[in-house]
Amino acid sequence: MTSAGFLYPGYSAEDDYPAFAERLGPGVELHVVHTLMREDAHRVDALLDVGGADVLAEGARELRALGVDAAVWACTSGSFVFGWEGAAEQAAGVAAAAGVPASSTSFAFVDAVRRLGAERVAVAATYPDDVASRFADFLAHAGIGVASWTGRGIVTAAEVGTLAAADVLDWVASAEHADADAVLVPDTALHSAAILDELERRVGKPVLTANQVSVWQGLRLAGDTEPRDGLGTLFRTPAPAGTAPRPA
Template structure:
């Protein structure tokens, strides 16, 4: 049994994780611990608080008690706002408290792009522009070229979590760029588990979403690298144990 643990801020699209668990099939458990969100806002100061060591440390210790084989801080904006070095320190601290390998959604995006051999992407972000721009900078630090990025300007995770599937499809398509090899859709508050193949069919290219890469990263760190169907190109390709690290 593989147990992947996730620290998830507040409540918005946590329903994606039971959907992923069902699609992954027997032999895999996804355990979600909800972490404190003092203020629901895609604003830098609020995001720095959401991803603080005190908040994540408490959740990570709970994952340790649950027997997690790997831990992922399942929040894109609450990791990349710390910058590359800060996000690396954040993930390392989670790993120490959880007693297992750890990462975050921001690094999961980087590792997924590298594992698929991609180098140029477009970003369709739900965030306000100042926050979305920080994600593009984070990707650039990893050597990933961002052909285009756009923010939708949604301030709260709660609002993002209400977007219906048809809106997600339209939003991702609007964020595409002809030079991009893939479209990245950050924000774990966005429901995407049920539309991964539909997204790729609509855009005609690889689409990576926040909850998707978070689950993939958790399984990868736990040593479960088997390919799966129904979860987009990323899962069909499996996860090489040598996928890029936080360097």
Template sequence: MTQTASVTPTVGILYPGYSAEDDYPRAEQRLGDGSRLPLVHTLMREDAHRVDALLDVGSEDILADGAKAVAASDGPLDSIIWACTSGSFVFGWDGATAQVKALQEVARVPASSTSFAFVDACRRLGIDTVAVGATYPDDVAERFVEFLGKAGIRVLTLTSRGIITAAEVGTLTDDVVLEFAAAVAGDPAAAGAQAILMPDTALHTIDVLDRLDERVGKPVLTANQVSVWQGLRLAGADRARTGLGALFAAGPEAG
């Protein structure tokens, strides 16, 4: 489900807690075309990359409250995104699908989540073999690998940093992010990967997307990047854009 093309779309962003939410106003600035990304912080009872906590973060009632809040605070939306990778893939493919369906019913506009945005971004670029650099503990990161597998995306290697809280992830500097991506790409097991995936919306990446691609010599897809891209795509504003990495630069005819 996508909307009729909108010149200046409004994409509602549901974001859990506080960590890298400032990536979204930065993305607005880089888009520079009037597209708007109003953001509502959804309830996070416990900041923990732990399965039980993530299931709570992505629960239907919390997302419904967030959808109502972002619509009420910023008027009509063209699409809405649950901007949390772990809080979507932790439900599994079927659970994440039901999560998006419920969100769409409440918001009454096209909806998606960051996990599905990664899948759609890979499909857009014709990518089916990747390496993953995750900030999460291993057990959570492995669920992302399983989710990608359901979409036919093969993960050649998984590197996890084992960080428990989103708040800590949000403190990682641009240089650390660049080094992390380079380390993932430099793993001999990642030699055949067509892209590097970095699946955490708590990670600041919007200001370094082009640098990430240049550093590793292949597309680097990040959580906040694919979330914005998916929202614009669903809102009918899918076109080539510069300054936001290979995914945005490719335009709608890639893949």
């Protein structure tokens, strides 16, 4: 049994995780621990608080008690706002408290882009522009070209969690760029488990969403790299021979 744990801030699209578990099938357990969100706001100061070391350590200790094989801080904006080095320290803190390999959604996006062999991406972010631009900077730090990025200007995770599938499909398709090899959709508050393949059909290229890459990263760090259908190109793409997963 592979057991991956996810630190999830608040309550918006946490039901994506049991939806992923159902699609992954027997042999996989996905555990969600909700972390403290003092203020629901896609604003830099609030996000720095959401991803604070004390908040994550408390949740990571809960995951340790559950006996998970790997841990992921399942929040994109609450990791990339710390910058590359800060996000690495954040993931290391989760690993120390959980006692297992750990990463975050921001690093999961980077690793997923590399797995696909994509060189340039388009970003469809739910966030206000000042936050969305920081994600583009994070990707650029990793050597990933950003052909275009757009922010939708939604301030709260709660609102993102209410977006209908048809709305998400139209919006992500509108963010596609001809020079991009894939489209990235950050924000774990966005539901995506049920529409991954439909998103890719609509866009015509790989689409990576926050909860998708978080689950993929958690399984990868736990040693489960088995290709699977029904969860987008990322899950169908096998790991190169001789590679081993690494924590952020």
